[in-house]
Amino acid sequence: MSPDPPREASLADRAMFAAQFVRAPVATASVWPSSTALARGMAEAALRAAPPDPVVVELGAGSGAFTGLLAHRLAGRGRQIAVEINPVLAHRLGERFPGVEVVPADVAELGAILALRGIRGAQAVVSGLGWSATRPGRVDSLLPVVARALADDGVFVQFAYRATAWAAPARALREELDECFGAVETSPVTWRNLPPAVVHRASSPRR
Numbered sequence: 001m002s003p004d005p006p007r008e009a010s011l012a013d014r015a016m017f018a019a020q021f022v023r024a025p026v027a028t029a030s031v032w033p034s035s036t037a038l039a040r041g042m043a044e045a046a047l048r049a050a051p052p053d054p055v056v057v058e059l060g061a062g063s064g065a066f067t068g069l070l071a072h073r074l075a076g077r078g079r080q081i082a083v084e085i086n087p088v089l090a091h092r093l094g095e096r097f098p099g100v101e102v103v104p105a106d107v108a109e110l111g112a113i114l115a116l117r118g119i120r121g122a123q124a125v126v127s128g129l130g131w132s133a134t135r136p137g138r139v140d141s142l143l144p145v146v147a148r149a150l151a152d153d154g155v156f157v158q159f160a161y162r163a164t165a166w167a168a169p170a171r172a173l174r175e176e177l178d179e180c181f182g183a184v185e186t187s188p189v190t191w192r193n194l195p196p197a198v199v200h201r202a203s204s205p206r207r
Contacts, residue, residue: 034065034128037192038159038199043069045157045187045201046124053078054123057114057149059107059142060084062128064093070126071097081117083107107133107142110149121151127158134158137172147180147205156181156202161195177202 034042043066046056056074061067061082074080081101084090090104103113107129114122125146127134135141146156158177164170177184182204189196 034159034197035190035193036065036069038190038197039066039069041187041190041199042066042126042157042159043073045199046070046126046155047073048201049153049155050078050123051153055079055114055119055121055151056081056124056126057110057122058082059110059125059127059146060129060133061093061102062086062089064096066126066128067093067097067100071100078123079119081113083110083113108140108145110142110145114149121154122149123151123154125150125154125156127156129158131169131173134173136169136176141176143173143176143180148207150205152205154203154205156200156205158200158202159197160200161197162189163195165198174200180206182206 047054047070050056054074055078056070058066058070058081061084067082070080076099079101080099081103082093082097083103083105084093085104085106087104090102093100094102105113110125114120127146129142133142136143150156158173160170160173174184177200181202184200184202187199187201189198
């Protein structure tokens with residue numbers, strides 16, 4: 001039997017997320033968790049063509065906005081790993097989602113995180129990271145790290161805010177996605193998110 005549909009983060013969890021943004025804005029990246037509507041789009045993009053028992057890795061899991069939807073869709077299948085550098089948020093994630101492997105680490109260590117667990121390639125990497133952590137267009141960009149961490153049939157899913165599509169980091173993100181992956185598709189705008197966002201789904205990783 002599938003688990004009950006995930007509940008949205010409580011007001012206390014959302015307040016905790018906002019407080020962590022105030023304390024560590026670079027590490028937290030966003031002032032408020034993503035909406036359920038955006039989370040559904042991310043989960044659908046990640047698991048649309050996944051095998052029966054996939055390895056799914058979430059980067060920058062935060063308050064668990066995507067974590068709960070992914071866990072619900074997986075329903076105990078495969079392996080779900082959530083990487084969150086903020087120790088307060090990571091601890092809370094572990095409490096809320098006991099079936100998820102929560103790793104309090106820097107996402108730049110993704111390759112080592114998977115290798116230590118005997119995972120040669122993930123079927124999906126889902127990113128809740130902002131530009132400060134993704135670093136598109138820079139020599140320390142995370143995108144090549146993600147491409148190397150994916151299985152040949154793996155996908156990378158990243159959201160982006162519509163209102164800032166004109167900004168240099170947004171354009172660098174799209175350009176680097178095209179460089180690191182053979183195919184990139186972008187969803188329609190999710191208007192029921194603050195601010196409205198789109199979902200990029202990149203497949204056929206290039207090493």
